[in-house]
Amino acid sequence: xxxxxxxxxxxxxxxxxxxxxxxxxxxxxxxxxxxxxxxxxxxxxxxxxxxxxxxxxxxxxxxxxxxxxxxxxxxxxxxxxxxxxxxxxxxxxxxxxxxxxxxxxxxxxxxxxxxxxxxxxxxxxxxxxxxxxxxxxxxxxxxxxxxxxxxxxxxxxxxxxxxxxxxxxxxxxxxxxxxxxxxxxxxxxxxxxxxxxxxxxxxxxxxxxxxxxxxxxxxxxxxxxxxxxxxxxxxxxxxxxxxxxxxxxxxxxxxxxxxxxxxxxxxxxxxxxxxxxxxxxxxxxxxxxxxxxxxxx
Numbered sequence: 633x634x635x636x637x638x639x640x641x642x643x644x645x646x647x648x649x650x651x652x653x654x655x656x657x658x659x660x661x662x663x664x665x666x667x668x669x670x671x672x673x674x675x676x677x678x679x680x681x682x683x684x685x686x687x688x689x690x691x692x693x694x695x696x697x698x699x700x701x702x703x704x705x706x707x708x709x710x711x712x713x714x715x716x717x718x719x720x721x722x723x724x725x726x727x728x729x730x731x732x733x734x735x736x737x738x739x740x741x742x743x744x745x746x747x748x749x750x751x752x753x754x755x756x757x758x759x760x761x762x763x764x765x766x767x768x769x770x771x772x773x774x775x776x777x778x779x780x781x782x783x784x785x786x787x788x789x790x791x792x793x794x795x796x797x798x799x800x801x802x803x804x805x806x807x808x809x810x811x812x813x814x815x816x817x818x819x820x821x822x823x824x825x826x827x828x829x830x831x832x833x834x835x836x837x838x839x840x841x842x843x844x845x846x847x848x849x850x851x852x853x854x855x856x857x858x859x860x861x862x863x864x865x866x867x868x869x870x871x872x873x874x875x876x877x878x879x880x881x882x883x884x885x886x887x888x889x890x891x892x893x894x895x896x897x898x899x900x901x902x903x904x905x906x907x908x909x910x911x912x913x914x915x916x917x918x919x920x921x922x923x924x925x926x927x928x929x
Contacts (some may be wrong), residue, residue, distance in 0.1 A: 695819030705843025726812035765925040783921030
């Protein structure tokens with residue numbers, strides 16, 4: 633009776649147009665019941681670390697939540713999560729990290745990640761999804777080499793959230809705009825929140841979010857390195873979406889931008905006509921889901 637009364641109250645509040653009610657995200661088991669469709673195994677991954685530099689910081693928590701999905705973007709069963717803590721080797725957890733994640737030095741003391749079990753789960757999956765794969769992939773590959781063999785997708789950058797009416801791509805914000813909340817900054821709950829978003833249709837296009845993500849992940853892109861671009865044009869390049877690489881990572885010291893194959897010719901014409909103002913041969917790197925978001929490009 634209490635649950636029914638709560639449902640009625642929520643309905644009245646939302647129908648008033650003056651309130652919006654958020655519901656706590658539970659632990660999902662199924663989004664779609666099995667219907668004979670062929671499914672594949674994906675894994676949603678999230679990490680908590682002692683810092684942002686994957687060369688120096690360490691993983692203190694890892695979570696993988698496997699899920700079955702079909703080629704049309706439907707998510708079926710959500711399987712048992714893998715969630716483990718690990719004590720860092722190079723000193724205690726910084727106070728700021730504890731404040732953000734809630735993970736203390738006492739919680740990780742003596743804890744180690746079961747690498748064999750982790751590798752078993754990864755080997756069975758066809759794709760790894762993370763909500764900021766540019767961060768998570770570098771840490772994962774640096775710590776566990778077997779992640780290198782898998783294609784990756786990013787639910788933050790490879791879904792056009794702004795086109796769908798969202799002002800940003802942070803997980804907590806997307807959850808709130810989608811009508812739910814969760815205990816953020818712990819690895820397994822972040823994974824469940826990400827899967828919840830992928831299981832829904834996008835608000836404007838009405839397409840399954842996972843279908844849009846997989847379509848984007850399958851595309852190859854071309855990274856153009858605008859080496860020795862004239863300094864006076866740096867603001868134009870930045871406004872156009874180019875990023876500066878300082879060369880300290882072994883890659884070119886240059887502005888760079890990722891474009892689709894269809895956009896490559898026009899982008900090269902722009903660079904030659906507007907930036908270099910002459911014919912120039914530029915380094916172009918082809919990127920696929922096998923290496924996208926890694927430091928191996």
